[in-house]
Amino acid sequence: MFDAKKLPDVLAGLFIGLVLLLMAFPLEWFSGSIPGHVLGMAGTIMMLLALIYPFRKRILKKKGKQNPLLPHIYFGLVGSSLVVIHSGHKHASTIGVLIFVAMLLVVLSGIVGKMLYAKVNRSLRSHKSDLALLTQAFRERREAGDLTLNACRLVVEQEKVSTWEGEDEEDLTEEADLADVRARCEMLGEIAEAMADKEGAIQVFSQTQKYFSFWSNVHIFSTYFLLAMVGVHVLTTIYYGLRWLP
């Protein structure tokens, strides 16, 4: 049974496969033919529909479930795949080459960005949730035993004294209480260590999330460039005359 969640991966694979296939077997005659033009127009329309997502996100400020990412991925990948077929891997004109490069940048930055963002976000969420649990456990244990950091410090000091000076009778009567405090202190120490690990990981993933903004910028600015080049391509095609127009 096909898993719908895998559809974006399948479409990304289809796009990359088409690029490689047409590199190996170019269809240079196709781009100027009527079916080629139709595919080019269909692909362009789909890629324009993919812009609904950034429009809603950045202009209308709709985020999350109000503005799902999946249609953006579907329109973007299917549209660009149609455009790849339309091109037939004919890269004779400067504008054609620029469009193709811009489209590759847009799609590949989108694919990499999506993978990176999803992974980093998932990990960050998981680490943050673990840290919250650990913090809560740390507080609860400390409050329950009325332990302060000073108490634990005293236990450590006591151990040092015992090690160097030997145990006397008074110490032996308090030994049971001390062992209990020590065990609770050790537990707290372990929780604190785990919290430190989680905080370290959160810092690393937060940094990686900042790197994602680089991919995001590549995606955004290459989209600007692609749009500009598509505009020039469409205008020059009409300006120099479409043979199949009546």
Added chain:
Amino acid sequence: MAAVNKVFHIGVAVGMIVFSIWLFSQEQAAEPGALKPVHEENAVCSDCHLPWQRVDDSSCDGCHSFTDTFSLRPEIRFHEAEEHCLDCHSEHRGRTGNISRMDHTLLNPDLLCSTCHLDPHEQLFGEDCRACHGISTWSVAGYRHPPVDRQECNRCHRAPLSHQDLEFWQRIEKRHNIRVGDIGDLTPTECWKCHVIHDWQHLKM
């Protein structure tokens, strides 16, 4: 920070628009492929491309004329009957690319095939080739060879030159140890004596 970001985005967008306008003004940037050297040396873009108009057949007439067809090579004389150059010809297919697409179905139906093609039947079947041949495949639809008992092969087929040569027949006699007849009186019209109809290469000898 957000304001700086917004200004940056607007700056990039304006830069893209300026670059696009500049690129649009560069004719070479839109060229979908090189022209044939003869066109590249003798024509400019505006000879064929008028702004915002489709490329028209009339743009070919400026240089190409087919009124005096007898001055043309036989295989291109059919152009006299044609007006729609762009149905078959398109440029920008590279310096060595083929700018012609020969499609017989697009030709004027009144055009005689013999204008361009030699008739291998030597007019034995008349001039209307289309009566038997399909125009796109040239195959003869529904053709059946006359029955095997027909002995008038020479109505359609001519004996090859080898069959006019005495030495040829002497070799045949020697090799197959047969007597063809009085060689001096032999007329190579009795094909059926040696050849079988269903397989011309297969001989009865």
